Amino acid sequence: MIPVDFDYYKPESIEEAARLHEQLDRQKMLPLYYSGGTEIITLLRLDLIQTKAVIDIKAIHECREHILGEDYLVLGSSLTLTQIEERNAFPLLTSVSKEIADHTARNKITLGGNICGEIFYREAVLPLLLTDSLFVIGGPQGVKILPAHEAFQQTMQLGRGEFLIQTLTRKDFLGMPYMSVKIRQQWETGYPLVTIAALKAKGEIRAAFSGLCSFPFRSKRMEDELNRKDGTLDVRMDRALRHIPAPVLNDIEGSAEYRLFVLKNTLTDILTVWEVEQNA
Amino acid sequence: MPETNKKVLILSVNDEDKDIVFRPADTLLGVLRGKLGLTGAKPGCLNGDCGACTVLVDGIPMKSCIMLAIEAEGHKVTTIEGLINTKTQASFIKHFAFQCGYCTPGFIMVCHSLAEKQPHADKAVIKEWMQSNICRCTSYQEIEEAVASILAEE
Numbered sequence A: 001m002i003p004v005d006f007d008y009y010k011p012e013s014i015e016e017a018a019r020l021h022e023q024l025d026r027q028k029m030l031p032l033y034y035s036g037g038t039e040i041i042t043l044l045r046l047d048l049i050q051t052k053a054v055i056d057i058k059a060i061h062e063c064r065e066h067i068l069g070e071d072y073l074v075l076g077s078s079l080t081l082t083q084i085e086e087r088n089a090f091p092l093l094t095s096v097s098k099e100i101a102d103h104t105a106r107n108k109i110t111l112g113g114n115i116c117g118e119i120f121y122r123e124a125v126l127p128l129l130l131t132d133s134l135f136v137i138g139g140p141q142g143v144k145i146l147p148a149h150e151a152f153q154q155t156m157q158l159g160r161g162e163f164l165i166q167t168l169t170r171k172d173f174l175g176m177p178y179m180s181v182k183i184r185q186q187w188e189t190g191y192p193l194v195t196i197a198a199l200k201a202k203g204e205i206r207a208a209f210s211g212l213c214s215f216p217f218r219s220k221r222m223e224d225e226l227n228r229k230d231g232t233l234d235v236r237m238d239r240a241l242r243h244i245p246a247p248v249l250n251d252i253e254g255s256a257e258y259r260l261f262v263l264k265n266t267l268t269d270i271l272t273v274w275e276v277e278q279n280a
Numbered sequence B: 001m002p003e004t005n006k007k008v009l010i011l012s013v014n015d016e017d018k019d020i021v022f023r024p025a026d027t028l029l030g031v032l033r034g035k036l037g038l039t040g041a042k043p044g045c046l047n048g049d050c051g052a053c054t055v056l057v058d059g060i061p062m063k064s065c066i067m068l069a070i071e072a073e074g075h076k077v078t079t080i081e082g083l084i085n086t087k088t089q090a091s092f093i094k095h096f097a098f099q100c101g102y103c104t105p106g107f108i109m110v111c112h113s114l115a116e117k118q119p120h121a122d123k124a125v126i127k128e129w130m131q132s133n134i135c136r137c138t139s140y141q142e143i144e145e146a147v148a149s150i151l152a153e154e
Ligand SMILES: Cc1cc2nc3c(=O)[nH]c(=O)nc-3n(C[C@H](O)[C@H](O)[C@H](O)COP(=O)(O)OP(=O)(O)OC[C@H]3O[C@@H](n4cnc5c(N)ncnc54)[C@H](O)[C@@H]3O)c2cc1C
Pocket: A032, A033, A034, A035, A036, A037, A038, A039, A040, A041, A057, A077, A078, A099, A100, A101, A102, A105, A108, A109, A110, A111, A112, A113, A114, A115, A116, A117, A118, A119, A120, A121, A122, A123, A124, A158, A162, A163, A164, A165, A190, A191, A192, B047, B048, B049, B066
């Protein structure tokens, strides 16, 4: 049971949602955009967040769009992870998504909720970072479009009252070779020790990570080292790992040392497969 | 917005419309058990981890502890009480696919939905769907047999 009360709003347009947020914010209602709601319900029940009003964005048409257009794949932020998997227009995203939570939970968890949530793994953002996707963001100032790497830096960079409406991914990225590997401490569902998503774009390797640091990230500096042609794989790997952008997590899921060990082995496996393929 | 002032919710549960006096903060699980007396969906972890609270919403399995009752308005909710005399129920009994039975309604809901939506599901899909639920008594072997027999029949 959720021990506190809140009001529930279900606007049908971006403008209405943004207006409501502004109004409720002024009234000190601590409004929250509500998508799948799974995290909001859980954190409210544990008294870890506060709100007196939630704004459910699932009735906003743009947030439900799922279109493979001429140039872009459009994914509404309120699509559930299983809806995205079933359509499978973006195989790398499907592959990462299928490892998040469990199938029934993914019938409720949404793309936007995963990326904008407090729970820091946010694994669904990895494929979007790797494919230079665009994020469509709405708010009191209207709608804007930002590259994923600007909109998402450790967390979603949203101004007051802003929310994620959609992501746009260029179609040419959708068919590129990819790999994603999620290593857990145990079991076959649950949060990652490390998740690695990798894409081969025009012969260059791109890689993004979750569970390694306290935020998911893609590092161009790590990629540059991985793509250098000099040195053995082992040397390139060591050089790349020097550019991990923050302390490696050292927690009950696994020590920093163990995470690095797992990361290095998994990345080595991925690169080996691709380089063998390339040289074949 | 009208939603916020609503005090009464009309929910379609097991093919019957029910008027419910509710708070927007009520979870679907809370309303089913506390307001409708449908105690088949079980509270377990309340975090979305265990699956004991699973119901179907428009035929899709949902963990009712992480869903607000108001979100179910306009949709068809099915609980374990709505699956009486189904093949899924019979199969779980035939295969003794339970010990204490606490997790059983959740497993049956997922199995029922899978059989309806993907009657030819392969082993990987069956595993993916069924991994959403946890059985503390570890009746997994029997549950697997019950699920396999339902899908084989479909
Ligand atoms: C059983 C379970 C297992 C999980 N396992 C994993 C896992 O393996 N990997 C992983 O990465 N995550 C995992 N999660 C975490 C889950 O992905 C996040 O909690 C996610 O936020 C849930 O999505 P939601 O749509 O329900 O979010 P909501 O509860 O709706 O929202 C979460 C937060 O994001 C904000 N928000 C939502 N949508 C938007 C939007 N469009 N624009 C701006 N803000 C928004 C909300 O205001 C809120 O603060 C798991 C969760 C559960 C319940």
